[in-house]
Amino acid sequence: MIGGNAFSRCSSLAAITIPDGMSTIGDEAFSRCSSLTAITIPDGVTMIGDHAFSGCSSLTAIIIPDGVTTIGNSAFEECDSLTAITIPEGVTTISRSAFYGCSSLTAITIPDGVTTIDVRAFQNCSSLAAIIIPEGVTTIGDGSFHGCSSLAAITIPDGVTTIGDGAFYECTSLAAITIPDSVTTIGWSAFYGCTALTKLILSPAVSIGRKCFYDCTALIAAAADQNMSTVEDLLHYRWHRNVAVIERVNALLCLKGTWDHVENQLSGPDSLKQKRMDGVEAPLRATEAREKIPKVLWRVILEFL
Structure with missing residues (x-):
């Protein structure tokens, strides 16, 4: 020894x-x-x-x-x-x-x-361009690939159940990722700042933490069958900080006539708004009609954003 x-x-x-x-x-x-x-x-x-x-x-x-x-x-x-x-x-x-x-x-x-990639295992490995995670892995720990700014490709196997907080935080070269159905939890800020991410496939039942896709400015399409509240949450608060995307989301929603106006609320850069007949802008909220939109229709809408 x-x-x-x-x-x-x-x-x-x-x-x-x-x-x-x-x-x-x-x-x-x-x-x-x-x-x-x-x-x-x-x-x-x-x-x-x-x-x-x-x-x-x-x-x-x-x-x-x-x-x-x-x-x-x-x-x-x-x-x-x-x-x-x-x-x-x-x-x-x-x-x-x-x-x-x-x-x-x-x-x-x-x-x-x-079976486990622990907390911060590869954090700030800024030259790591690709990695294959073996089939036996069940947990990708908090911050495990945080700051891997050259990481352009990664395969997450079917056995993974948990992607930890900040796991892929600021992986700015990551363009596409498929998250298998086995994943039940994606942690807080898991893909925060993945500015090149344009394609995401998610499990329908996955639980997504706060700011999971915050500042993913290129994420304009997704193919996922998700529950309605998750879709709403991602669309309006996490996926985009891009005004053009917000406008397209707003146009689609207004076209479907599924939003009401909420008056006398503060608006911010992420607010989805629509002018009323008198020209006053107000934030939007979901109506009962919107809640009845089938998931398959939302999938189509998402793919056209």
Whole structure:
């Protein structure tokens, strides 16, 4: 075993070979070894501790042997020269902040045995362009891909049930995403600021948190059978900050004659309004007729926005 803090802050250490017979790399063992560029981990190691290599800002590559089953919290946090890494088959959880701030990481392989991508696991991996989440994953944790600004493609498998708060916050290159029917909960601000997102497919029964699609300025189409309150909520408060889109939504709704006027209410930049006969603008609210619009019709309306 290499104990906790064994080489922590050895700023001149450039390379090291761990001898055979070691089973554990302890917490913060090589933390802040800012000159460390290469390291060989032997096959006998089964555990990499919390913060084991955090802040190793010169580390460009590392091979994790197949015997490793545990990669601790923040194990490679802010290894901002690390470009690629393969996680071995025995690992079941991508731990909290495991690769947080690995800003040069362009590729990562997640094995089939992983079931959980924990909180902030890949947050601020700003060079990560694509990732495949294996079928066994059930939870995508809070902020797990927050700030992955180059992430253009991601596949969410059928087994996922929860997408956490801020999971894809400000993934500004993400253009399309399909959320499988297995997902029951999408957290607060999960896709906040995904400004390139133009296509979204959702499960009909999914519960969506506050500001889930806030500032998704390009999101002008969706194909989803959802309950009416969810559709209303998304349309008017979360999907768009784009005046042109608001005007098109307003025109469609007015065309269907399904809105009444509500007088004497404050209006804001997101308000849907319609001029009354006397020229006074008032916010709009749903009528009983609007509540009776079948979901399939709303699907058609959404696809034409």
